[in-house]
Amino acid sequence: MSRSAYHHGDLRAGLIEAAATTVEQGGPDAVSLRALAQTLGVSTAAPYRHFADRRALLDAVAARGFEDLTAAYHRAVAEAPDAASAARGMARAYLALAFGKPGLFRLMFASDLVNDGASPALLTAARAGWEALRGAVAAADPHASPAVVARRTLTGWSTLHGFISLVQGGRLKGFMTEPLGESELLEAVIDKALGGP
Amino acid sequence: MSRSAYHHGDLRAGLIEAAATTVEQGGPDAVSLRALAQTLGVSTAAPYRHFADRRALLDAVAARGFEDLTAAYHRAVAEAPDAASAARGMARAYLALAFGKPGLFRLMFASDLVNDGASPALLTAARAGWEALRGAVAAADPHASPAVVARRTLTGWSTLHGFISLVQGGRLKGFMTEPLGESELLEAVIDKALGGP
DNA sequence: GCGCAATGTAAGCGGCGCTTACACGAGGAG
DNA sequence: CTCCTCGTGTAAGCGCCGCTTACATTGCGC
Known part of the structure; x- marks a missing residue:
């Protein structure tokens, strides 16, 4: 560069x-x-x-994060034996980034990329991640219509993302830890994200 | 006061x-x-x-938001004919706050309440909302164990919250609007939150 | 070798959160 | 009715911030 x-x-x-x-x-x-x-x-x-300003520097950091995330997605797909486990691997990669580098994750998803004038490089990097997710959902069920694929991708992603946001916001500190263990929690969230309506 | x-x-x-x-x-x-x-x-x-400082003022604003949210929850429960539609009404109330007052919602869920030293009033107000959610989930299925209730509440809440975060972050601007309309989207997210594993 | 453009510097503007020392004024104690 | 206390507001200032302008330096292409 x-x-x-x-x-x-x-x-x-x-x-x-x-x-x-x-x-x-x-x-x-x-x-x-x-x-x-x-x-x-x-x-x-x-x-x-x-x-140009503080925001531009943070955008560059965020763009690097999106590139790493997309690379992790592709790695998960390459290592997966079938389409279903590929989707599961991508979910794990998303959670791994979120809990492995929480600050970076927060930066990547904190700001409104579109409304604020984000750089084209950042927008491109962010969209690549979404496309990878959508591709995995489509591959897991080749008969699904584009609308169904979009719906499943969005709702599944929402489940993962919301869980991360709530955890990182400290919303489940004294709330959830009693009846459910940490690993059970992760599996339950992944099951919810990948299954159901 | x-x-x-x-x-x-x-x-x-x-x-x-x-x-x-x-x-x-x-x-x-x-x-x-x-x-x-x-x-x-x-x-x-x-x-x-x-x-005491800037943070204390913002905490007071956030606490007022949580009180409003909890009141909206109770209103939804009171107006619902059965337990299932009560849960659906609470989901709608959550989405209504998020999209009706996005700035307030962002404030309420942006910071880590527990790690940062939030005021007891704010913590109490925030927890009341969670308890209302959990109560609705438990009422919808009286035979469910506490662990199952906790899991369902968490994953359903995660789905709603993640959807809101992604929308407010502008993540679905050019992405989703093509194949899915706005109202379909909301219904799909609520279905996902309330149903499935 | 030389000029130009890329890179770095010094100084400063306005704004911020927060603190300290001081001024006021409502309301109870006498 | 007076006085004195304490809750409230003020003036001034410290150190930090993002960002800008005018000027110095230095490596590269000619």
């Missing part, structure tokens, strides 16, 4: 890397361009040579 | 009201204590006589 080593040595990549670390530790709100610049040993204005 | 009319005339209530308006128009991040103070014609330090 960026040329190569100049004064700093690819400040652009350094900013993305440092921002990703901060996002993981303190969430998107904890990212400050001034603080990142100080950490990387450059002036507070230097980051603006590579990113 | 607050005494009554002093210099300003219940600044506390004015701040909550103004903050709620701002949250609805520009999201939680758009709330600035300085701007609210200027709007209400008081000094920038005045709000700190009523709220």
Whole structure:
């Protein structure tokens, strides 16, 4: 992307890397361009040579996250013996990203990509994930109509996404942990996402 | 709560009201204590006589939202002819709040209530909503064990919540609207939430 | 070798959350 | 009726933030 080593040595990549670390530790709100610049040993204005504003830097971090997610999807499909277990593998990959890198996941799904003027690269990366999901649902039932595939993809995705949001929002702290264990919970959610109406 | 009319005339209530308006128009991040103070014609330090910090004010707004939500739940149950349609009415109430007051909904579910030190009032208000949901699920199937009730409540809630999050995040803008209409979408999501594994 | 464009810097503007020290004024105690 | 207390509001300021402008430097193509 960026040329190569100049004064700093690819400040652009350094900013993305440092921002990703901060996002993981303190969430998107904890990212400050001034603080990142100080950490990387450059002036507070230097980051603006590579990113139009704070939002653009966070978009770049989010785009990298979507690329990783889509790659994990494809890996799950490649390793699956059949279409049904492929869908299950993608669900696991989604949950793995969400609970493995919660800060990144929050960043990826926190903002309204379309209404805010997100970069085309980010939009493309985000859509690729959806297409992979839809393809897996279609492959699991070749006789389903496009509308049914869309409905199943959306509702299944909603179930996974909602569970993640509720967990990360701390909504099930004292609520659920009593009657259900953690692994049972994950399996129940995946079953709900992949089965039913 | 607050005494009554002093210099300003219940600044506390004015701040909550103004903050709620701002949250609805520009999201939680758009709330600035300085701007609210200027709007209400008081000094920038005045709000700190009523709220320890910015977070405390937003918590108060969120708590009011949870009270409204729980009231809507109880209304739905009271108006329903049987337990099954009561659950359906609660789902509709949840979606109605989310799409009717998206900014408030975002505020209510954006932050981690437990990890961040939320006020006891907010925690209580948030838990009341969950209890109402669980009660409806239990009433719909009196033979279900507590674990099954917990599982159904969680997965159904997850489906609704995930759908809302994805819609509000603009994730289904160019994606879904082609094959499915809006009302079909809502019904499909409610069916998914209330039925299946 | 030289000029140009990419990269980085210094300084500053306005806004923010929050704190401290001080001013006012309603309402109970005497 | 007076006074004094305490709840409320103010003025000023600290440190941080995003972002901009004008200027310095440096590597690359000619």
